[in-house]
Amino acid sequence: MSASSVSQSLYNRRRITNVVALLLSCITAVFGLFFLAWILWTLLSKGVPGIDLNLFTKMTPPPMQEGGLLNAFFGSAVMCGLALAIGTPLGVAAGTWLAEYGNARKAGIVVRFVNDILLSAPSIVLGLFVYTLYVIQTGGRFSAFAGALSLAFIVLPVVVRTTDEMLRLVPAQMREAALSLGIPQWKVTVQVLYRAASAGILTGVLLALARISGETAPLLFTAFGNQYWNSNIFQPMASVPVIMNQFAGSPYESWQTLAWSGALVLTVFVLLVSLGARALLLRNKISND
Numbered sequence: 001m002s003a004s005s006v007s008q009s010l011y012n013r014r015r016i017t018n019v020v021a022l023l024l025s026c027i028t029a030v031f032g033l034f035f036l037a038w039i040l041w042t043l044l045s046k047g048v049p050g051i052d053l054n055l056f057t058k059m060t061p062p063p064m065q066e067g068g069l070l071n072a073f074f075g076s077a078v079m080c081g082l083a084l085a086i087g088t089p090l091g092v093a094a095g096t097w098l099a100e101y102g103n104a105r106k107a108g109i110v111v112r113f114v115n116d117i118l119l120s121a122p123s124i125v126l127g128l129f130v131y132t133l134y135v136i137q138t139g140g141r142f143s144a145f146a147g148a149l150s151l152a153f154i155v156l157p158v159v160v161r162t163t164d165e166m167l168r169l170v171p172a173q174m175r176e177a178a179l180s181l182g183i184p185q186w187k188v189t190v191q192v193l194y195r196a197a198s199a200g201i202l203t204g205v206l207l208a209l210a211r212i213s214g215e216t217a218p219l220l221f222t223a224f225g226n227q228y229w230n231s232n233i234f235q236p237m238a239s240v241p242v243i244m245n246q247f248a249g250s251p252y253e254s255w256q257t258l259a260w261s262g263a264l265v266l267t268v269f270v271l272l273v274s275l276g277a278r279a280l281l282l283r284n285k286i287s288n289d
Contacts, residue, residue: 047264050257055265060227060243063252069262071229075144075237079223080212082148082233087155088205094156095163095201096189103168112164119157126153127218135222144230144237147223151215155208162204166197199284206277210270216241240266 054068061067094111102108130150135142170193178188194201219225224236225246240262247255247262 043264046260050261055261072238072240072243075239079144079148083151083155087152088159091156091159092163095160098164099167115157115160123215124217126150127221131221142224142236144223144233147219150218150222151212154212158208159204163201166200167193170196199280203277203280206273210273214241216245
């Protein structure tokens with residue numbers, strides 16, 4: 001057999017392999033997009049009919065009565081805000097230590113490993129941890145603060161990872177130039193490094209917000225839920241994911257409609273937050289270029 005025929009046979013085999021791989025990739029992509037479109041269509045068809053003014057101005061109703069999700073929206077906003085207020089400063093501080101001081105130390109390697117474990121831990125485990133650590137120790141009192149604590153444990157590793165990576169991407173020349181002028185290390189970190197990495201860090205915070213907005217499991221063990229208006233963070237408080245979980249499995253059509261409407265509002269919110277995070281990254285990339 002000549003060398004040219006061997007080369008042609010090898011070329012044909014590789015071409016067939018390439019076509020088959022491309023075809024399988026296209027089928028897989030279409031398969032995934034089909035189910036995504038199906039989910040979105042179901043969400044729109046069942047959620048849009050319940051979108052009205054009552055949804056945002058009335059409390060969760062008793063069975064077979066009309067109402068809204070005002071207390072649930074308020075509770076979700078309070079707990080997510082508290083979670084960000086607790087988790088963001090701690091995450092930025094830990095990420096800064098990893099990037100600037102613990103990068104080459106064994107302690108830094110251990111902290112990164114533990115952070116990765118926390119990042120991949122099921123949210124229900126974090127909810128049970130806060131339930132044991134806080135709820136039981138306070139006499140079994142569910143509260144919005146306990147819910148915020150459980151969500152803060154979800155925010156923390158995301159912000160730590162993002163801050164660590166964004167600060168390590170800052171060119172070393174910026175650090176050296178600032179230090180050569182006699183600027184203290186803490187001022188270099190605050191006024192130079194944070195400013196250069198601010199868009200990336202804020203993106204991580206927004207992604208953490210998008211993640212905790214739909215968490216249900218940790219809130220079932222901490223905030224529990226409340227059918228009434230409550231602004232006391234040390235009392236049980238309603239939230240959109242918990243209300244959705246409760247109403248979606250009920251036999252009452254009005255509750256099911258509210259569950260679908262809440263799911264649609266939550267999906268749109270997460271979409272907007274994710275788009276905002278991507279816009280920040282794109283803006284930062286364009287400004288750097």
